[in-house]
Amino acid sequence: MEVTPGTSDNGKQLTALLAQSKSNGVEVKEIIADTAYSGKDNLAEMKKESILPIVPLNPVVHEGGERQEGFEYNKDADFVVCPAGKHSLRKAVQGSKKSGKSRSLVYYFDVEKCKTCPLRDGCYKPEAKSKTYSIRIIAEHFQDQIEFELSDTFKERIRRRPIIEHKNAEMKRFHGMATAKYRGLFRMRIQAYLTAFVVNAKRMVKLIEQKQPALG
Ligand code: SF4
Known part of the structure; x- marks a missing residue:
């Protein structure tokens, strides 16, 4: 999770998010994200790291046309x-x-x-x-990704994206993330990190329950 001012470009947070995930011990094999993350630099970074870019193209965002x-x-x-x-x-x-x-x-x-x-x-x-x-x-800058977007792998994996959106919606609807409770990035980070902690804890409980069905 990265907390930024509302004017920041989401796509520019990819490097930091990737580093964060890795330092938490996550092996990153693919990135599923929205079009804001499909800029040239992000695609190049994913290629360099051998990460599958499950990121729909919208080059207009990055190239301007x-x-x-x-x-x-x-x-x-x-x-x-x-x-x-x-x-x-x-x-x-x-x-x-x-x-x-x-x-x-x-x-x-x-x-x-x-x-x-x-x-x-x-x-x-x-x-x-x-x-x-x-x-x-502008197709020429994104030729590989245009082709990859047409592959079965891409079509299959991109179906997981709504699940991520559901998690965002859960944080907003049930855990107060629709409103900034405090002013300033530092305080907003606390709100965001604690909210993420809570939804992760809820998820862990659910997964444990699924693994260990109640006796009797
Ligand atoms: S004429 Fe041009 S500026 Fe006026 S409403 Fe239509 S698109 Fe907008």
């Missing part, structure tokens, strides 16, 4: 916010994943809002049926 002034990609929610502060409504992928060629993520905005937007000049063409913002996924 095309940029248009004033549009912001929100990687957590996977939508784009336009200069007028409107969120994209839906997303489509252009280009074949299987071909391994560069693909684009196309984000669609609500044209009804664009029609009356004060910033529409140069952004929305009058009468256009759609307003989109495209971000190119």
Whole structure:
């Protein structure tokens, strides 16, 4: 567990988390994580350490792709916010994943809002049926991972990711992690570590019970 300010990039914590796990005696054979961890440096580190990267690609987060002034990609929610502060409504992928060629993520905005937007000049063409913002996924930097993502191993192992999310949800819903009880990283670390300790202890009890069924 790493506790960081809300503005930090999750993906940058991988090295520290890996070192932490190893120093706790964990042999790390694979890493299952969300797209925030699929940056070039993280993939290179996992390759160097012979760790299987069960990390879905979203290179846009790391490479940026095309940029248009004033549009912001929100990687957590996977939508784009336009200069007028409107969120994209839906997303489509252009280009074949299987071909391994560069693909684009196309984000669609609500044209009804664009029609009356004060910033529409140069952004929305009058009468256009759609307003989109495209971000190119740069395939060449991620070729190995694109191929690995299509493998049965990847598809099988990535199914375990929701289990990790359940644990996060348990910490939030039942153990107060939805709210920072204290100010400052040091105090937040105490809250986070103690919460992790509690859910781990609960898990250990469950595993012991499973191993030793009650007599009688
Ligand atoms: S025209 Fe549409 S996409 Fe462009 S800034 Fe306005 S609301 Fe946003």
